[in-house]
Amino acid sequence: LRHLLERPRGRHTPFAQYNLGGCYHRGTGVDRDQAEAVRLWRLVANQGDAIAAIAQYNLGVCYETAGWVHRDLAEAVRFYRLAADQ
16 A cells, blocks of 8 residues: 555655555554554655644644644644635
8 A cells, every 4th residue: 555655646746645644544455553654744744735734733633632742732722724725
């Protein structure tokens, strides 16, 4: 599953990285790995693609609720604002 999502048409795409992050978040087709989900969503969030806003929102939730990262409300607000600005 990972190789199919990670390298469509021979390159990484934000959509594939976002979906792969969701697979790691849920443990679908791969071992559940929250750190890898956050890492992939950060990659997407920094690419400025249309899917970036969704990744930024997900990261905001992670930081607000201490889901897989240390709780950091300032970082949560930063990601929420980035998502809102898309």
